[in-house]
Amino acid sequence: MPDTMGRSARGDLSRAGRARTGNDTTDTTDTSGATSPDGAVGSGRDEKVDAQVVGLLDADGVRHRDPELDRWLADVDAGTDEADATLLRLYSDMVTARRLDTEATALQRQGELALWPPLLGQEAAQVGSAHAMREDDFVFSSYREHAVALVRGVTPQQLTPVWRGVTASGWDPYSVGMATPQVIIGAQTLHAVGYGFGILCDAEREPAGAPGDGTAAVVAYFGDGAISQGDVNEAFVFAATWATPVVFFCQNNQWAISEPVALQSPVPLAARATGFGMPGVRVDGNDVLAVLAVTRAALHRARTGGGPTLVEAVTYRMGPHTTADDPTRYRDADEVAAWAGRDPVDRFATWLRARGTLTDEAEQRTRAAADDAAAALRAGCIATVDPPPLAIFDEVYAEPHAGLAAQRDAYAQYLGSFADEDEHADAAGDGVTRGAR
Amino acid sequence: MTTLTLAKALNAGLRRAMTDDPTVMVLGEDIGRLGGVYRVTDGLQDEFGTRRVVDTPLAESGILGTAIGLAYRGYRPVVEIQFDGFVYVAFDQIVSQLAKMRRRTNGAVTLPVTIRIPVAGGIGAAEHHSESPEAYFAHTAGLRVVSVATPQDAATVLRQAIACDDPVVFFEPKRRYHLKGEVDADLALADAEPMGAARVVAAGDDVTLVTFGSLVGTALDAAVAASDDGVSVEVIDLRSLSPIDHERVAASVRRTGRLVVVHEGPRNVGLGAEIAATVTERCFDFLEAPPVRVTGHDVPYPPARLETHQVPDLDRILDGVDRVLGRVPLAAAGPAGAARTEVRA
Numbered sequence: 001m002p003d004t005m006g007r008s009a010r011g012d013l014s015r016a017g018r019a020r021t022g023n024d025t026t027d028t029t030d031t032s033g034a035t036s037p038d039g040a041v042g043s044g045r046d047e048k049v050d051a052q053v054v055g056l057l058d059a060d061g062v063r064h065r066d067p068e069l070d071r072w073l074a075d076v077d078a079g080t081d082e083a084d085a086t087l088l089r090l091y092s093d094m095v096t097a098r099r100l101d102t103e104a105t106a107l108q109r110q111g112e113l114a115l116w117p118p119l120l121g122q123e124a125a126q127v128g129s130a131h132a133m134r135e136d137d138f139v140f141s142s143y144r145e146h147a148v149a150l151v152r153g154v155t156p157q158q159l160t161p162v163w164r165g166v167t168a169s170g171w172d173p174y175s176v177g178m179a180t181p182q183v184i185i186g187a188q189t190l191h192a193v194g195y196g197f198g199i200l201c202d203a204e205r206e207p208a209g210a211p212g213d214g215t216a217a218v219v220a221y222f223g224d225g226a227i228s229q230g231d232v233n234e235a236f237v238f239a240a241t242w243a244t245p246v247v248f249f250c251q252n253n254q255w256a257i258s259e260p261v262a263l264q265s266p267v268p269l270a271a272r273a274t275g276f277g278m279p280g281v282r283v284d285g286n287d288v289l290a291v292l293a294v295t296r297a298a299l300h301r302a303r304t305g306g307g308p309t310l311v312e313a314v315t316y317r318m319g320p321h322t323t324a325d326d327p328t329r330y331r332d333a334d335e336v337a338a339w340a341g342r343d344p345v346d347r348f349a350t351w352l353r354a355r356g357t358l359t360d361e362a363e364q365r366t367r368a369a370a371d372d373a374a375a376a377l378r379a380g381c382i383a384t385v386d387p388p389p390l391a392i393f394d395e396v397y398a399e400p401h402a403g404l405a406a407q408r409d410a411y412a413q414y415l416g417s418f419a420d421e422d423e424h425a426d427a428a429g430d431g432v433t434r435g436a437r
Numbered sequence: 438m439t440t441l442t443l444a445k446a447l448n449a450g451l452r453r454a455m456t457d458d459p460t461v462m463v464l465g466e467d468i469g470r471l472g473g474v475y476r477v478t479d480g481l482q483d484e485f486g487t488r489r490v491v492d493t494p495l496a497e498s499g500i501l502g503t504a505i506g507l508a509y510r511g512y513r514p515v516v517e518i519q520f521d522g523f524v525y526v527a528f529d530q531i532v533s534q535l536a537k538m539r540r541r542t543n544g545a546v547t548l549p550v551t552i553r554i555p556v557a558g559g560i561g562a563a564e565h566h567s568e569s570p571e572a573y574f575a576h577t578a579g580l581r582v583v584s585v586a587t588p589q590d591a592a593t594v595l596r597q598a599i600a601c602d603d604p605v606v607f608f609e610p611k612r613r614y615h616l617k618g619e620v621d622a623d624l625a626l627a628d629a630e631p632m633g634a635a636r637v638v639a640a641g642d643d644v645t646l647v648t649f650g651s652l653v654g655t656a657l658d659a660a661v662a663a664s665d666d667g668v669s670v671e672v673i674d675l676r677s678l679s680p681i682d683h684e685r686v687a688a689s690v691r692r693t694g695r696l697v698v699v700h701e702g703p704r705n706v707g708l709g710a711e712i713a714a715t716v717t718e719r720c721f722d723f724l725e726a727p728p729v730r731v732t733g734h735d736v737p738y739p740p741a742r743l744e745t746h747q748v749p750d751l752d753r754i755l756d757g758v759d760r761v762l763g764r765v766p767l768a769a770a771g772p773a774g775a776a777r778t779e780v781r782a
Contacts, residue, residue, distance in 0.1 A: 140506075168541040179509065180542050184533050190499055191534070194506020194514075201488050201512065205459070231530070234499035241494060395544035396578055398602035402633070403680040404578075 053314050054294065055284035059342040061350025063289075072293040072300075084357045090131060090288050091352060092366045094123040094345050097147035099370035100156055103377050104146075104163070108323040112381055113163045117144045121286075121318030124344030125251050126221075127151060128291030129313070132299055133219060138195055139178040140188040141221040144251075148221060152176045156373045157380025164384055185222070186229030189248065192220035193235045196244035196302075214303025217245040219295070225256025227272065228264045236276040236310070245302035247295060248310045251285060253317035258330035270312035278308045285313030286344035316342070389415060438621050443588045444614040447477045447553075449622035450592035451515065454599045455485050458513060461599055464491045464500055465517030465553075474519055475555060475614055497523055501530035501552070505538065508548040515551045515599055522565030524554055528573075535604045536579030551598045555611040556584070557651045557701050559748050561741040568738055569702030574606045575679040575711075582679040583632060584608040586653035588618035590676065597632040605632075608678075610651030635682035637689065641671035644758050645689040647712055648699040649675040652749060656699055659754040668758060678708060686712060687719045694725035695761045701748050704732040731757035 056070075057063055070077065076086050101118050108116040119126065122144070130151035133139070141148055146159055149171075158170040162181070169180040182188035196218040203215045226232050227250060239246045252269050254261050265272065273280025279301075283294040291313055298309035316339040320327050327336075352358035393408040441449060455461045463478055463485075469492040472479030482490035493500050497518060504514035518524045524531070531552065538548050558567030574582045581603050585591045591609070598605035630636065638653060639660045648656045653674045660670040671689050675681065690696050696716050698709035713728035731749045739747050749757075759765045 167543060168537075169543055169545070172545040173509075173542060174545060180538075180546075184529060187502065187529060187534055190502020190530065191506040191509060193499075194503030194508075195510045196506070197503060198507045198510025198512050201462070201507075202510070204488055230496075230526075231498055231502060234494070234496040234502070237494045237496060238499050238503055395540050395542075397581075398539060398544075398547050398549075401680055403683070 053282045053284050054290055055287045056290040056293065057284075057287045057347055057351055059286075059347055061347045061354065063351055069290060069293040069297075072296040073289060076289070076292070087352060087357055088362060088366070090127055090292070091345075091348055091358065092369060093127045093131070093147065093151055094288065094348065095366050096370040096373050097123050097127060097150055098345060099367075099374045100150070100159065100377050101146065103374035104160060104381075105319070105323060107160065107378060107381055108163070113160060113323075114165045115322050115324060116163050117322045118317075118319035119144050119146050121316045121339065121344070122251055122253055123147055124288035124348065125249075125285035125291055125313040125315045128288040129219065129221075129247075129249050129295040129311075132292055132295035133177075134216065134299075135177065136216040137177060137299070138192075138216065138218050139221065140192040140195070140218065141178065141181050142185070142188065142223060142226070143181040143183055144223070145181065145221050149176070149178060149181075152178045154178065155380075156377035160377060160381040161384055164381060166384055166386055186226035186232040186235075189220045189222055189226070189232045189235035190238070192218045192246050192248075193239045193242070193244050193308075196239065196246040196308075197242055199245055200242070214300070214305075215245055217247065217299050217302040219247045219249050219299075221249050221251065223256065224250065224252040224254065224261040224264055224269060225259065226250070227269050233276075236272070236278070236308070239308035240277045243305065243307035246308040247298040247302055248308060249295065250310065250312045251315055252312050253285075253315050255317050255321070255327070255331065257321040257325060258327075260331075268312065270310055273310035276310075278310055280310040280312065282312045282314055285315030286342050286347065288344060288348050315344070438619045440617055441588050441592075441620040441622075442614060443585070443591045443609070443616045443618070444475055444477050446588035446591040446618070446620045446622065447595055447609060448479055448481070449620065450595035451478065451481060452484070453592070453622055454515070454596050455481065455489065457596075458599075460511060460513045461515060462489050462491065462507065462512050463515045463517070464493050464504055464507075466493055466495055466500075466519050468492060468517050473517060475611065477553070477609070477614075478517065497527040498530050501527040501535065501550075504550050505530065505534055505548055508550050509546060513549045513551075513599060515553060518552060518554045520562075520566045521554050521556045521568040521570055524552075524570060531574070531580070531604075531606075532577045536577045538579075539603075540579060547602050548604055549599070549602045550604045551595070551601075552604070552606045553595075554606065554608055555614075556608040557610055557612060557748070558738060558744050559612040559651065561744070564738075564740075567741075567744065569700065569733065571606075571608060571678050571700075572702055572707050575681075575708060580604055580606055580679060581632070581677070582606045582608070583677050584610070584650040585676070586610065586613065586650055586674050588616060588620045589624075592620050592622045593624050593626070593629045594632055594676065597626055597629065600626060601632065608650055612651045613654065616654070633677040633680055633682060635676055635685040636674045637671060637685070638674045639670065639672040641669040641693070643669045643693055644695045644697060644761055645671050645673065645686065645693045646697045646699065646754070646758070647673045647675060647686055649678060649708075650701075652699050652701060652754075655749070655751055656754060658751050659758065662751060662755055663758055668762065670758060675708075681708075681712065681715070683712075683715050683719065687716060690716050690720045691723045694723050696724070696728040697731060697754070697757045697761050698728065699731045699749050699754055699757065701733050703735045704730055705735045707732055726761050726763060729757045729761040 076083050104116045107113045126147035130148040153176040154171050161167045161170050173179045199216050250269055270280035270282040281294055283290050468478040469482040469490050500516050504516045507514045538546050557569050574580050583594055585594050598607045646656050656672045660672050663670045698712045700708055709730035709732055731753050733747050
C-alpha cells in the first residue's frame with residue numbers, strides 16, 4: 001500500500017476494524033476468499049496488512065475516534081445545530097434512498113418497470129461519498145448509484161424512466177453534475193479521467209478560476225466486478241500518470257451478479273492502487289461517517305494537485321443484482337444474515353439516537369419525507385407516457401444528416417399510411433397513431 | 438496556395454484548427470515530441486504546449502475514453518490512432534460510448550471528437566498496419582466517417598471534421614501521405630465543399646467508377662487507361678463514407694448506366710454492397726448492367742509480399758470496367774472477383 005491517509009488511519013483504526021471483522025468466520029469484508037467457493041483465492045498474502053478496513057462507526061453504532069479521519073469531520077462533529085442538521089441530512093438521504101429502492105422494486109414487480117437494480121445495503125457508501133462532493137464536481141457512475149443521484153439533485157421521478165424503457169437518460173447530466181449512468185461495466189471510469197484532465201486544462205487556462213480549496217474534481221463510481229475490466233485499469237494508468245483530479249470510488253458489494261469478488265482479485269481491491277502509483281484505501285462502506293471522511297480526504301487530494309485515489313468501500317449487495325436475478329442460487333442465507341447485522345442505516349440511527357440527535361419526532365419526519373418521495377416516484381413512473389415512434393430518430397446527430405432525415409420521412413409516411421384505417425387516426429399523420437395501438 | 442504533401446496538409450489543417458479554437462486538443466501515442474510516426478503532428482507540441490498536444494499511455498480504449506471525458510467537459514479532442522489495426526481495442530468506446538452519447542442523453546451531451554486513423558495497405562507493413570475497417574464505423578449510427586484522397590481535402594476536411602459537433606472517424610490513406618498538391622490551408626470553411634459531399638474527379642459518360650481514399654489515384658489512372666481504349670469513365674471520390682452522398686452517385690449512374698465500386702476493404706458487407714444496393718434501388722431502370730464490385734478479398738490482410746493481390750490495382754479496376762461493359766463475360770468469376778452472375782437460360 002502506498003503512503004496515504006489510509007495508512008495512518010489504518011494504523012489507528014485497526015482496533016475499530018477488528019472490532020467489526022473480529023473472529024466472525026462468516027465475515028466477507030475480507031476479500032481473501034471467505035466468499036470464494038474453492039477457497040483457493042487469496043492464499044499466501046499478508047492479510048493482516050491488506051485486509052484492514054478503516055471505519056469510525058462499528059456495527060453496533062459505537063463511534064470510534066481516529067484523528068486522521070476525524071479531521072475531515074470537524075463540521076459534523078461540532079455539536080452545533082448546523083452539525084446536527086448535516087447528520088440528519090445524511091440519515092434522511094439514506095432512509096429516502098432505501099425507501100425509493102423499495103418502491104422501485106415494487107413497481108417492477110407490478111409491471112410498471114422492466115427492470116430495477118436495487119441498492120439495498122449500499123446506502124452509506126453512496127450517500128457518504130456523494131455528500132463529500134462540491135456542486136462543481138462531476139460524477140460518472142454505474143447504474144446502481146441511485147442514492148448518489150438523489151444527493152446530486154436528481155428527483156425521484158427522474159430515477160425510473162430509464163428502467164421503464166422510455167429513455168436512455170433520466171436527466172440532463174450538466175444540470176446535476178452527474179453523467180447518465182453507464183451500463184457497460186467500467187467504461188465510465190475513462191470518461192471521468194478525461195473530464196478530470198479537462199478540469200486541469202481549464203485551471204491552467206484560467207488559473208484564477210478555481211475556488212480557494214482547489215479545483216473541481218470527479219468521482220468515478222464502479223463495482224468490484226469492474227475492477228477486472230481493461231477500461232478501469234486503463235483509467236487508473238491515465239489518471240495516475242496525468243495526475244488528474246479523480247476519485248475512483250469502488251463499491252465492493254462482494255458480488256458481480258453470481259461471481260464473488262475473490263474471482264476478480266486475490267488481493268483487496270484497494271491494494272490494486274499501489275502498482276498504478278496512487279493511494280488506495282479500504283473503508284467500511286456501511287459506515288457513512290467513515291465514507292464521508294475518506295472521500296473528503298481523497299477529493300481534497302485531487303483538488304490540490306495530488307492526483308487520483310482509489311477508495312474501496314467494503315459493503316454488501318443485500319438484494320439481487322437486478323430484479324431479474326435470483327441470488328439464492330449462488331450465495332448462502334447465512335452470509336446475507338451476517339451482513340444484515342452490519343446494516344448501514346440501523347447503525348447510524350443507533351448512534352444518532354444515543355447522542356440525542358435523532359429524536360422520535362425527527363425519525364417520524366424522516367420517514368414521512370421518504371414516503372412522500374416514494375409516492376412521487378410512483379406517481380411519476382405511472383404517469384410516464386411512451387415517446388412518439390419518430391422520437392427514435394431524434395438526437396442521433398448534432399448536425400443535419402440527409403440520409404437519416406430521409407429514413408425518418410419514409411417511416412413517417414409508412415406509419416401515416418395506417419391513418420386511413422383508423423377512425424382515431426392522428427390527423428398529422430406523424431406516426432403516433434399506430435405506435436399507440 | 439502552397440505545395441504540400443498530404444501529411445503536411447494534415448499538419449497545416451490541425452495547426453489552423455488549433456489556432457482557431459482553443460478547445461481543440463490533440464491526443465495520441467508518440468504525437469508530441471516525436472510528431473507522430475508519420476509526422477502528421479510535427480511541431481504542434483512546441484507550438485501549442487503539452488496540455489494541448491498530449492502524448493498518451495499506450496492504450497487505445499483509454500485514449501478514446503478520456504477524449505470522451507474531455508469532450509464532456511467542453512473540449513474538442515482530435516485523437517490519433519497510430520495504425521488502423523489498433524483501433525479495435527477502442528471499439529466499445531467508439532461504438533457504445535462516443536457514437537451513442539448524444540442520443541443517450543437526449544441531446545444534452547455533444548461529443549465533437551475526431552478520430553484520425555491512417556488506413557489501408559500497400560506500404561509493405563507488418564501485420565495489423567494495413568487494415569480497411571471503414572465498414573464497421575459506417576455501420577454505426579451516430580458516427581460520421583470520411584476518407585480523404587488529396588492534400589487539399591486533407592487540410593480542409595480535417596478542419597471540417599474538427600468543427601463538426603458530431604464524432605467523426607477520419608481516415609487518412611497512409612500510402613498517399615507523400616502525395617503532393619496545391620493546398621490553401623486557410624480556406625474559409627464556409628467556402629469549402631461540404632464534408633458529406635462526394636466529388637466527381639474525372640468526368641465521363643460510359644461508366645461510373647466510385648471509390649475513396651488511397652484508390653482515388655488508382656481509379657484516375659484507370660480512367661486515363663480506359664480512355665485510350667475509347668471508354669469514358671467518370672470517377673467519383675466518395676469523400677464521405679457515412680453518410681454516403683448517394684444522390685451524387687445516382688446522378689452519375691443515371692447518365693452512364695454502369696457502376697463499378699472499388700474499395701480495398703473486404704467485399705462481404707462492405708461499402709460496395711451498400712452503394713450497389715442503393716444504386717440498384719434508385720437507378721434500376723437506368724442500369725445497362727449489374728453493378729460490379731472490385732474489392733479486397735474476404736481474407737485477413739495478407740503478408741506484405743502478397744498484398745498486391747489484396748489491394749485493387751489498375752488492372753483489376755480495368756477488369757471491372759470491362760466486366761460492367763460486357764467485354765468480359767459477367768458469368769465468369771475473374772480476378773476482379775466480380776460476382777458470378779446467373780444468366781437466365
